[in-house]
Amino acid sequence: MSVGIVSYGAYIPRYRIKLDDIAKVWGDDAEILKSGLMVFEKSFPDVDEDTATIAVEAARSAVRRAGIDAQRIGAVYTGSESHPYAVKPTSTIVAEAVGATPVLTAADFEFACKAGTAAVQTCMGLVASGMIDLGMAIGSDVAQGAPGDALEYTAAAGGVAFIIGSKESEITAIIEDTYSFTTDTPDFWRREGMPYPEHGGRFTGEPGYFKHVTNAARGLMEKMNTKPEDYDFAVFHQPNGKFPSRAASMLGFSKEQIKPGLVVPRLGNTYSGSCMMGIAATLDQAKPGDRIFATAFGSGAGADAFSITVTDRIEEIRNSAPKVEELLANPIYADYAKYARHKGKIKLA
Amino acid sequence: MITMSVPRFWRKQIARYNLVGTYCKTCNEYFYPPRNVCPTCRRDGQIGEHKFNGNGELITYTVIHTAAEGFEGQTPYVLGIVQLEEGPRLTSQIVGDPKEMHIGMKVRPVFRRLGQSGERGMIYYGTKFVPA
Secondary structure, X not given: OOOEEEEEEEEOOOEEEEXXXXXXHHOOOHHHHHHHHOOOXXXXXXXXXXXXXXXXXXXXXXXXXXXXXXXXXXXXXXXXXXXXXXXXXHXXXXXXXXXXXXXXXXXXXXXXXXXXXXXXXXXXXXXXXXXXXXXXXXXXXXXXXXXXXXXXXXXXXXXXXEEEEOOOOOOOEEEEEEEEEEOOOXXXXXXXXXXXXXXXXXXXXXXXXXXXXXXXXXXXXXXXXXXXXXXXXXXXXXXXXXXXXXXXXXXXOOHHHXXXXXXXXXXXXXXXXXXXXXXXXXXXXXXXXXXXXXXXEEOOOEXXXXXXXXXXXXHHHHHHOOOHHHHHOOOEEOOHHHHHHHOOOOOOO | OOOOOHHHHHHOHHHHHHOEEEEEOOOOEEEOOOOXXXXXXXXXXXXXXXXXXXXEEEEEEEEEOOOOOOOHHXXXXXXXXXXXXXXXXXXXXXXXXXXXXXXXXXXXXXXXXXXEOOOOOOEEEEEEEEEO
């Protein structure tokens, strides 16, 4: 039995801030930052948007794209590192707002930037076992970066929802297999009650991102006996533009393979939405029969790799909801003051 | 801060999230917020549930510069009366630049935060409108 993505939906808030405007506030050199990070601007939420509203918009797009009867959804899992409540699931809000309640299971996931793909894997298991008909996995974030911290240059807002199912006539992209690599690595954390995350400096690159991404990716290709040339496209978690490009070249994937999914230069890092946004942007362009290799990474740390094959169904559903490129178009540019206000960095008395 | 009680918001939650209203099968009139009795047909009315798709038109609007408690961080913002395609009119915040608003503008619904009961209380979600 095949399991796969029945439908997908994305959402990106319209507001953008250019890295130049952030650098100006902190006295940093914008040119060095832009060439180092390969990120030029990032999205941020409106004053009344948060992880839950973004998740709902993405989820509604996914339901609309394939004309799904939301009552068939038996599980909603929302992955995020910025859930609006410490206790009260975002997934209950999403389930109610898409009309999937009350007969379903729901929970929130947290695994830094890969909570969304952990939700995808959980839905795959539930669907494959026959426990549920359809499952919804969401990665959504209004990512936090402390004022002046390096993370502030990339932490962005956006979300993606996948509806996972097993009816062959409905599957848009078959998930052939998945493979995960997880260790206890102190590269990034946020303690309860703290507004901003901390990062463990030297653990960020090699011991965090590259070790986990390459091990998960190589593990999946060994398990499936595939190689980079077997894939038309590849997506790697994109905390900036440089890391996924380097991971791709370390593994033997070309620049052309990662190009359609590499949205981070104009979007920033949407954390739990990041890798899923890359997959969504690739699905927006893929042809039936194309194969996509994807690896998400979450600090803490772990990586989830997926091997995906696009089916004929993509042509039928693709245009029924906004594409990632459409969501990136027509941004509203704002300065740091407006960004700080929207992100709640200015406290009113 | 919104002073609405948690149960009061919860009772209207489905209507606010998904624009669920009612309509009278007898006279074919639509209601939002939902009515349990048709004001025209009275006891002859037959009320059924109706989910509005939310597309509508801006009938009139005002720009708020001096906000009520809890909305200070959003000024200037737009409050408008939206007429849904099926007929009912409702008051809602219209998301967007006040300079872009005009009477007769087509609008579509979005899911947003409506408010919260302070830092410790519930967050209230529901429908607002954006230019279509």
